[in-house]
Amino acid sequence: MTATMRPTASACPAGAAAPAADKLAAAAAHAQGGAQIALSLPTIHCSACITKIEKALNAHPGVRSARVNLTLKRASIEADPDVTAQEMKTLVEALGFEAHELDAGTLNATANDRAGRELLMRLAVAGFASMNVMLLSVSVWSGAADATRDLFHWISAAIALPTIAFSGQPFFRNAWAALSNRQLNMDVPITLAIVLAVVTSLWETSLSGKHAYFDAALALTFFLLAGRYLDHRTRAIARSAAEELTALEVPRATRLRADGSEEIVNVAELAVGDLLLVRPGGRMPVDGEIVSGTSELDRSLLTGETLPVFAAEGQTVSAGEVNLTGPLTIRASAVGQDTSLHQMADLVAIAESGRSRYTSLADSAAKLYAPGVHILSALAFVGWYLYTFDMRTALNIAAAVLIITCPCALGLAVPAVTTAASGKLFRRGMLIKHETALERLAQVDTVVFDKTGTLTAGTPELTNLADIPRRDAELALALAQGSSHPLAQAITRAAREAGFAPAPVSDLSEVPGYGTRALLEGREVRLGRASWIGAQGRAETATFLDRGEGAPVAFSFTDRLREGAAEAVQSLKDAGKDVYLMSGDTTPAVEALAERLGITHWLAEALPADKSSRIQAMSARGAKVLMVGDGLNDTAALAAAHVSISPASALDAARVASDIVLLGSDLSPIASACATAGAATRRIRENFRIATIYNIVAVPLAMAGLCSPLIAALAMSASSITVSLNALRLR
Amino acid sequence: MTILAYLIPISLFLGALGLVFFVYTVRSNQYDDPEGDARRILSDEYDDHPKP
Numbered sequence: 001m002t003a004t005m006r007p008t009a010s011a012c013p014a015g016a017a018a019p020a021a022d023k024l025a026a027a028a029a030h031a032q033g034g035a036q037i038a039l040s041l042p043t044i045h046c047s048a049c050i051t052k053i054e055k056a057l058n059a060h061p062g063v064r065s066a067r068v069n070l071t072l073k074r075a076s077i078e079a080d081p082d083v084t085a086q087e088m089k090t091l092v093e094a095l096g097f098e099a100h101e102l103d104a105g106t107l108n109a110t111a112n113d114r115a116g117r118e119l120l121m122r123l124a125v126a127g128f129a130s131m132n133v134m135l136l137s138v139s140v141w142s143g144a145a146d147a148t149r150d151l152f153h154w155i156s157a158a159i160a161l162p163t164i165a166f167s168g169q170p171f172f173r174n175a176w177a178a179l180s181n182r183q184l185n186m187d188v189p190i191t192l193a194i195v196l197a198v199v200t201s202l203w204e205t206s207l208s209g210k211h212a213y214f215d216a217a218l219a220l221t222f223f224l225l226a227g228r229y230l231d232h233r234t235r236a237i238a239r240s241a242a243e244e245l246t247a248l249e250v251p252r253a254t255r256l257r258a259d260g261s262e263e264i265v266n267v268a269e270l271a272v273g274d275l276l277l278v279r280p281g282g283r284m285p286v287d288g289e290i291v292s293g294t295s296e297l298d299r300s301l302l303t304g305e306t307l308p309v310f311a312a313e314g315q316t317v318s319a320g321e322v323n324l325t326g327p328l329t330i331r332a333s334a335v336g337q338d339t340s341l342h343q344m345a346d347l348v349a350i351a352e353s354g355r356s357r358y359t360s361l362a363d364s365a366a367k368l369y370a371p372g373v374h375i376l377s378a379l380a381f382v383g384w385y386l387y388t389f390d391m392r393t394a395l396n397i398a399a400a401v402l403i404i405t406c407p408c409a410l411g412l413a414v415p416a417v418t419t420a421a422s423g424k425l426f427r428r429g430m431l432i433k434h435e436t437a438l439e440r441l442a443q444v445d446t447v448v449f450d451k452t453g454t455l456t457a458g459t460p461e462l463t464n465l466a467d468i469p470r471r472d473a474e475l476a477l478a479l480a481q482g483s484s485h486p487l488a489q490a491i492t493r494a495a496r497e498a499g500f501a502p503a504p505v506s507d508l509s510e511v512p513g514y515g516t517r518a519l520l521e522g523r524e525v526r527l528g529r530a531s532w533i534g535a536q537g538r539a540e541t542a543t544f545l546d547r548g549e550g551a552p553v554a555f556s557f558t559d560r561l562r563e564g565a566a567e568a569v570q571s572l573k574d575a576g577k578d579v580y581l582m583s584g585d586t587t588p589a590v591e592a593l594a595e596r597l598g599i600t601h602w603l604a605e606a607l608p609a610d611k612s613s614r615i616q617a618m619s620a621r622g623a624k625v626l627m628v629g630d631g632l633n634d635t636a637a638l639a640a641a642h643v644s645i646s647p648a649s650a651l652d653a654a655r656v657a658s659d660i661v662l663l664g665s666d667l668s669p670i671a672s673a674c675a676t677a678g679a680a681t682r683r684i685r686e687n688f689r690i691a692t693i694y695n696i697v698a699v700p701l702a703m704a705g706l707c708s709p710l711i712a713a714l715a716m717s718a719s720s721i722t723v724s725l726n727a728l729r730l731r
Numbered sequence: 732m733t734i735l736a737y738l739i740p741i742s743l744f745l746g747a748l749g750l751v752f753f754v755y756t757v758r759s760n761q762y763d764d765p766e767g768d769a770r771r772i773l774s775d776e777y778d779d780h781p782k783p
Contacts, residue, residue: 047770070767117757124757128750135742148735155739 130218294513326512413687416727437659450629451583456559478502523548564668571671
């Protein structure tokens with residue numbers, strides 16, 4: 001299902017030459033019968049881990065080469081086609097490391113960060129050139145005259161021209177794109193400043209003039225590229241981490257052939273009418289109908305209900321539901337784009353268009369800034385031309401004004417801060433996916449939580465063990481041990497913690513979809529759902545024990561709170577934010593949780609559309625809503641909110657729809673993230689102020705024609721460095 | 732001032748050399764795993780070039 005949610009690399013026509021070449025290479029490797037396997041190794045941390053894993057993998061006869069990447073905590077393995085990822089995984093796990101299979105197809109799409117490399121190359125060229133030119137310029141400023149000065153200027157020109165033609169391309173392209181749409185962006189004054197500086201300097205040099213701005217043009221390009229590269233890095237890191245989360249869900253299904261044998265296939269290859277086997281613990285890959293088997297389904301990711309639903313032959317299932325107890329054979333009725341899961345994702349696309357209305361601080365600054373700069377330098381040009389009737393002087397001064405005002409510091413102001421802030425949050429386990437997410441997070445005044453899977457961990461907890469006689473509890477423990485059902489496991493956990501020992505039962509067997517049964521002293525004893533035991537159902541989640549005599553005993557459960565949930569809610573309330581709870585679950589369950597966490601506003605049995613329309617209504621009243629949710633029923637709400645967070649355990653669709661992903665299971669970083677975002681926004685504003693102060697001091701000098709290349713270089717470097725240092729205070 | 736005739740080409744050459752080496756390191760994927768590479772030098776396994 002994950003594979004169908006995203007446009008694949010092949011569907012992207014912009015993939016151009018090099019990805020196509022990569023593909024060819026991959027295809028060639030495939031033709032030779034090679035398999036690319038990627039494993040995620042979250043616990044590796046030292047050189048011994050690397051050596052140990054690489055040695056073990058390379059020792060496997062089918063492995064051609066294996067290499068561990070410690071930065072990404074990943075192993076990439078090239079192997080013979082008959083080697084499976086499962087084999088590699090067990091091999092690594094036998095060494096005592098945690099290993100998860102990653103979908104190589106998903107990872108390959110971003111394996112080569114071409115745009116990043118290109119920027120780095122341009123940055124390096126600009127850096128080396130500006131160092132060399134600066135050397136020459138320093139000699140000019142310290143007194144080189146006449147022929148020596150001209151020689152230095154010509155050499156500078158010889159270095160600067162090709163460098164700017166190469167390194168300046170990103171700005172030139174963006175400026176051209178903006179101009180051809182009849183718009184102004186930050187790149188227009190940048191391009192104008194660079195080009196004008198180079199042209200006037202060439203002109204001055206050819207007339208043996210005193211001032212040339214080659215160093216300024218190069219330093220400008222260098223600082224601005226540094227800003228762009230930082231920006232790109234931050235986003236690339238977030239993207240690759242998000243991609244890794246997606247790649248963890250390998251989209252595979254078990255298909256039954258006509259003769260009844262099983263084969264593992266890619267979900268993308270499934271067709272309507274295929275027979276699929278879904279084992280307990282597996283997720284439905286497609287919509288379909290149950291052909292054989294009985295079980296229970298966990299639908300919490302789709303609807304927010306915590307109670308498992310009984311499933312038997314003839315019942316329809318939807319993609320995304322989790323099979324709990326017995327193996328099910330289903331016949332696919334809708335695959336890929338047509339599944340209900342995918343149709344929900346379309347809701348997101350509609351809601352998302354509303355978010356693009358947010359203008360980032362950088363954009364609003366550019367909107368004020370770009371016309372201002374152009375007007376200033378045009379005024380300088382006209383003024384000086386009318387005063388001296390000398391084209392050369394007027395053009396020189398106009399160029400100086402453009403260089404001084406050029407948004408070096410502005411170009412660094414935002415990326416330097418977001419890099420520092422995203423790095424800080426990443427270390428605390430939060431992944432900032434969207435570029436303006438931090439700014440939007442800083443404005444939040446209302447927080448809406450989903451219940452199941454977000455505030456609660458989605459695993460039940462036994463509540464009434466104390467009320468149950470020890471004999472019954474020990475009998476229940478014996479029966480519960482025979483099942484992997486979440487409720488049975490909760491009983492096992494609780495009873496073991498209480499120090500109970502299982503009662504001596506025999507002939508223990510599980511009846512998928514109903515419960516477990518066994519014999520105790522010749523009597524049949526059963527543990528399972530109310531209707532099977534013959535007991536009266538309850539409002540809360542419960543399971544019943546039939547002791548073979550007397551009335552059935554009820555075991556009731558509550559959903560376990562996620563780690564840090566109480567702290568997160570409390571500190572958000574302390575920070576003066578309104579906290580809401582919206583869930584698709586039943587009223588008593590939601591009410592109980594709201595009371596436990598001290599949330600006064602709650603909404604139960606909410607449909608996905610209810611959630612998003614409530615949030616839209618809040619936004620219409622002017623509230624800035626942060627939505628925290630994980631299920632498919634939350635995706636529309638996540639997209640409709642001002643900013644959204646989802647836990648890493650969320651469905652792919654929910655993670656795609658949210659701006660921030662929580663990597664750990666702990667919720668408590670949410671509150672501190674709001675604080676960090678606030679601090680980051682304050683730093684960005686400070687940086688804008690610093691840049692403006694430099695301009696206020698330097699622009700009059702430039703307008704008055706008093707600005708030498710030395711002053712320009714000093715003002716530019718000083719403001720860029722101050723802005724970067726100010727950003728570093730965030731760390 | 733004839734010294735300039737030597738010094739300028741030398742400084743340009745050294746700058747270009749630095750740039751060429753930098754380009755080489757980027758092209759040969761030497762920034763893909765900075766943390767791992769820092770630890771690998773401590774390992775006894777002889778491993779003198781990054782595998783593709």
